[in-house]
Amino acid sequence: MTTTLDTTAPSRMRHRAPAISLRGVAKSFGSVEAVRGIDLEVQQGEIIAFLGPNGAGKTTTIDLLLGLSRPSSGSVELFGTAPRTAVEQGLVSAVMQTGGLLKDLTVEETLRLTASLFASATEPAEVMRRAGLLEVADRRVGACSGGQQQRLRFAMALLPDPDLLILDEPTTGMDVTARREFWAAIREDAERGRTILFATHYLEEADAYADRVVLVRKGEVVADGTAAEVKALAAGRTVRATFPGASAEELARIPGVDGCEVRGDTVLLHSSDSDAVARHLLTATPARDLEIEARGIEDAFLALTADHDGDDQ
Numbered sequence: 591m592t593t594t595l596d597t598t599a600p601s602r603m604r605h606r607a608p609a610i611s612l613r614g615v616a617k618s619f620g621s622v623e624a625v626r627g628i629d630l631e632v633q634q635g636e637i638i639a640f641l642g643p644n645g646a647g648k649t650t651t652i653d654l655l656l657g658l659s660r661p662s663s664g665s666v667e668l669f670g671t672a673p674r675t676a677v678e679q680g681l682v683s684a685v686m687q688t689g690g691l692l693k694d695l696t697v698e699e700t701l702r703l704t705a706s707l708f709a710s711a712t713e714p715a716e717v718m719r720r721a722g723l724l725e726v727a728d729r730r731v732g733a734c735s736g737g738q739q740q741r742l743r744f745a746m747a748l749l750p751d752p753d754l755l756i757l758d759e760p761t762t763g764m765d766v767t768a769r770r771e772f773w774a775a776i777r778e779d780a781e782r783g784r785t786i787l788f789a790t791h792y793l794e795e796a797d798a799y800a801d802r803v804v805l806v807r808k809g810e811v812v813a814d815g816t817a818a819e820v821k822a823l824a825a826g827r828t829v830r831a832t833f834p835g836a837s838a839e840e841l842a843r844i845p846g847v848d849g850c851e852v853r854g855d856t857v858l859l860h861s862s863d864s865d866a867v868a869r870h871l872l873t874a875t876p877a878r879d880l881e882i883e884a885r886g887i888e889d890a891f892l893a894l895t896a897d898h899d900g901d902d903q
């Protein structure tokens with residue numbers, strides 16, 4: 591086993607190898623190419639959001655990272671070693687969406703039992719504090735809310751004090767306050783050097799909490815950068831106007847328009863040159879009441895993952 595450690599690091603031990611290294615990773619199930627050649631390098635301490643529409647290959651990639659399956663081609667390494675070895679050494683753990691909880695145990699009993707499976711584990715009281723569970727330590731798991739159960743899964747994943755934490759849709763079932771508290775705990779954690787990769791459908795979470803957003807579509811990375819960079823990739827604005835009787839064909843011919851929608855008397859025109867579109871609408875058409883909006887991360891996500899070729903699996 592060859593994990594290389596740099597012993598000069600301050601709080602959390604620093605590894606010389608990247609936390610995650612995927613090189614040319616592909617994974618097929620029969621004729622379905624779930625992952626089609628992903629290259630991804632994640633440095634220690636990064637918080638990465640893994641975004642993509644249903645069926646993009648996120649869960650397949652997470653299974654590969656956790657050593658639950660093997661790639662059809664390419665290589666997967668965590669801290670310079672094989673995923674299974676990294677998991678066995680407690681370097682990586684995961685918070686999955688469902689399963690894994692015994693309803694009749696209390697929160698604290700669950701953590702004591704889980705801790706007993708590791709050669710060395712953080713004190714249950716400490717992980718309960720970090721996950722915000724101290725108040726419900728004696729509550730039966732079956733009586734905990736969905737959000738509390740999800741925080742318990744987070745607490746369980748913290749027990750081996752992993753250097754890499756992988757979260758698959760971690761805030762499912764949490765209300766807004768619980769989600770905010772959860773992310774505050776994650777941030778505090780990451781500041782101490784823990785690397786975090788999370789898959790989420792809440793695009794605003796990726797925008798708010800990730801240092802880096804990796805957008806996948808049909809098994810390939812289509813964007814990789816800060817949330818601002820990803821949004822800029824889908825640069826452009828939407829011009830909204832009142833324009834009774836406009837037809838989509840007529841609107842599509844306006845110079846600079848790269849997408850349009852007609853909703854009754856309202857038209858929405860997407861463009862990377864909104865000034866030119868607005869000028870045309872005001873000078874050459876009866877359109878009025880113009881509003882111009884920048885695209886949010888949700889629009890960028892939709893634009894970058896839109897199915898242009900109609901061959902979805």
Ligand SMILES: Nc1ncnc2c1ncn2[C@@H]1O[C@H](COP(=O)(O)OP(=O)(O)OP(=O)(O)O)[C@@H](O)[C@H]1O
Pocket residue numbers: 619622623624642643644645646647648649650651903
């Ligand atoms: N065991 C399997 N056998 C056959 N096909 C599979 C298997 N696992 C995944 N797939 C297919 O691979 C593709 C990617 O699936 P995956 O679950 O990785 O996507 P995802 O991005 O996690 O989607 P979601 O957001 O819906 O969870 C899909 O077309 C899926 O149907």
